[in-house]
Amino acid sequence: MTNDQFDNLRLELRRGCVPLAVLAELRSEQYGYTLRKALAEKGMAVDEGTLYPLLRRLESHGLLVSDWREEDKRPKRFYHLSSEGQRIFKQLSAEWETITASLNEIMKESNHGSR
Amino acid sequence: MDLVERYLNAVRFWLPKAQKTDVIAELAEDIRSQIEERERELGRALNEEEISALLKKRGSPFTVAGRFLPQRHLVGPQLYPIYEFVLKLTAGIYLIPWFLVWAGLMIFVPSYRAAHHGAALFEGLGTLWTTALTMFAMITLGFAVGERFQRQSAARGDWNPRRLPAVRNVLRVSRGSSLVDIVANLLVLVWWLGGFSFSVVLSLGDVVKNLPSSVLWLDFQSRYFVPIAVFIAAGAVLALLNLIRPNLTPLRVGARAVIDAAMPIMIFLTLGAHAGGIRAAWAGMTGGATGPAKLAAVRDWSLAVTLGIIAVACLFSCVRGVLRIKRWRAL
Numbered sequence: 001m002t003n004d005q006f007d008n009l010r011l012e013l014r015r016g017c018v019p020l021a022v023l024a025e026l027r028s029e030q031y032g033y034t035l036r037k038a039l040a041e042k043g044m045a046v047d048e049g050t051l052y053p054l055l056r057r058l059e060s061h062g063l064l065v066s067d068w069r070e071e072d073k074r075p076k077r078f079y080h081l082s083s084e085g086q087r088i089f090k091q092l093s094a095e096w097e098t099i100t101a102s103l104n105e106i107m108k109e110s111n112h113g114s115r
Numbered sequence: 116m117d118l119v120e121r122y123l124n125a126v127r128f129w130l131p132k133a134q135k136t137d138v139i140a141e142l143a144e145d146i147r148s149q150i151e152e153r154e155r156e157l158g159r160a161l162n163e164e165e166i167s168a169l170l171k172k173r174g175s176p177f178t179v180a181g182r183f184l185p186q187r188h189l190v191g192p193q194l195y196p197i198y199e200f201v202l203k204l205t206a207g208i209y210l211i212p213w214f215l216v217w218a219g220l221m222i223f224v225p226s227y228r229a230a231h232h233g234a235a236l237f238e239g240l241g242t243l244w245t246t247a248l249t250m251f252a253m254i255t256l257g258f259a260v261g262e263r264f265q266r267q268s269a270a271r272g273d274w275n276p277r278r279l280p281a282v283r284n285v286l287r288v289s290r291g292s293s294l295v296d297i298v299a300n301l302l303v304l305v306w307w308l309g310g311f312s313f314s315v316v317l318s319l320g321d322v323v324k325n326l327p328s329s330v331l332w333l334d335f336q337s338r339y340f341v342p343i344a345v346f347i348a349a350g351a352v353l354a355l356l357n358l359i360r361p362n363l364t365p366l367r368v369g370a371r372a373v374i375d376a377a378m379p380i381m382i383f384l385t386l387g388a389h390a391g392g393i394r395a396a397w398a399g400m401t402g403g404a405t406g407p408a409k410l411a412a413v414r415d416w417s418l419a420v421t422l423g424i425i426a427v428a429c430l431f432s433c434v435r436g437v438l439r440i441k442r443w444r445a446l
Contacts, residue, residue: 032141033148048145049174049182052138056183068140077141 018046020096022054023089026064029080031071055079063088118163119146122170129180138183146170189259198258205250212427213243219379219426223387226394286443288357296354304347307340329415331392335385335422342381346374365440372436379426379433386419393419 021044025035032052039046046054058064063085066077081089123146127139149169154160161169173179190198217240220227231238353371357363386393392415399412 031144033145036145047173048142049179052141052145053182074144074147075140076144 014044015050018044018050019054019058020089020092022046022051022058023063023081023085023092026079026081026085027089029078031076031078033076035079058085118166118170119143119150122146122176125176126180129177130183134183142179146173189255189262191262191265194258194262194265198254201254201258202251205254206247207431209250210243210247212431213246215427215430216423217243219383219386219423223383225387226390286363286439287361288363290358290361293354293358293361297351297358300347300351300354304344304351307344307347327411329411329418331385331389331415332418334389335381338385339381342377346377350374363439365443368436368439368443372433372440375429375433375436378429382422382426386422389419 021039021042022035025038030038032048032055035055036046036048036051039051055064055066059066059079062082064079065082065085066079068075068077070076123139123143126142127135130138146169150161150166153165153169221231222228349370353367353374356367396412396415396419399408400416
């Protein structure tokens with residue numbers, strides 16, 4: 001497999017996880033830049049071109065609430081989970097647990113079989 | 116900060132009106148935060164080159180704005196394979212035969228070739244491009260409209276597995292089709308051998324009786340009377356074999372391809388030999404000829420066009436036969 005193929009598949013794999021990571025981070029209120037930094041520090045770097053449209057989409061689906069406030073003399077848009085967002089986040093977390101458990105099991109079997 | 120302002124302004128241009136202010140305010144804040152953080156790390160203000168590099172890393176204004184827009188397409192991934200199929204079908208049924216006729220005229224009709232060289236060559240091809248582009252546009256438009264309806268229909272789950280078409284066996288000829296083929300070949304054979312005349316069938320006897328005979332037709336008949344009779348009879352025999360044993364064999368398909376290949380050769384040779392007459396018929400039809408002379412011109416021109424269409428249809432059938440044999444080898 002070429003590096004390009006690996007990068008594409010890796011990107012695809014991570015792309016599916018970004019909304020969950022964003023919802024998890026926004027259990028506490030943050031604005032775009034600090035959210036991006038927090039995600040990057042935890043190994044989930046998301047470029048701004050992906051993050052901001054995603055925040056808007058999640059907000060338009062009613063999972064996030066945002067409001068403009070001034071901080072350090074500059075207007076910033078703060079995001080946090082709505083009540084619907086909290087409910088969905090719990091469901092997605094449970095789904096994530098199931099997926100990782102299943103994948104671990106599948107990969108364990110594959111490793112066992114390939115020996 | 117001038118560069119940042121210019122960048123934001125360029126992004127603003129591509130954004131939908133309703134989102135402009137909101138998106139730009141948030142984007143401006145993100146860029147400023149990033150610059151400030153970098154300046155804190157370096158302990159100095161960023162110069163223009165560094166700001167430029169930072170903006171470049173974010174992507175062009177068009178790309179950045181595009182990420183905020185909903186995904187849009189004329190023909191979506193579900194309809195795309197059908198769209199591609201229809202485009203290919205149109206090319207196969209209309210554009211390729213058009214090109215073949217044009218190529219046939221260029222190769223076999225010296226007068227046409229003489230009249231279409233240099234810039235005039237592109238005039239002929241220009242018509243093909245215009246037609247191709249018009250067809251492409253119309254098909255795309257049709258599918259774009261279909262895409263809107265399809266999305267609604269797919270959302271409703273509007274399909275039934277029982278209505279899916281049966282699997283088609285390309286190596287089998289239906290008995291009905293073979294029967295039609297036999298009857299058609301026999302009728303054409305009887306007509307070719309002089310069994311009846313279309314002018315009688317169409318009750319045109321009195322109208323055409325006084326017209327001079329078509330030189331093109333007489334020449335075509337006299338030159339190829341026997342070969343064509345043999346080919347039509349062979350076609351009837353092949354159809355009879357298909358009726359008895361509907362599963363095709365490479366030999367039968369090959370024989371059909373040979374018959375289909377022979378017909379256009381005879382037609383193009385005849386048309387080439389009578390190019391002057393065909394041009395005169397066109398001039399008579401569109402020019403000042405009147406009465407029986409005009410009627411004769413219309414008849415001769417129609418005859419030439421009909422023969423051309425038959426030749427193209429036979430060529431198409433021949434290519435299909437060859438492809439079928441190729442597929443056989445692949446099976």
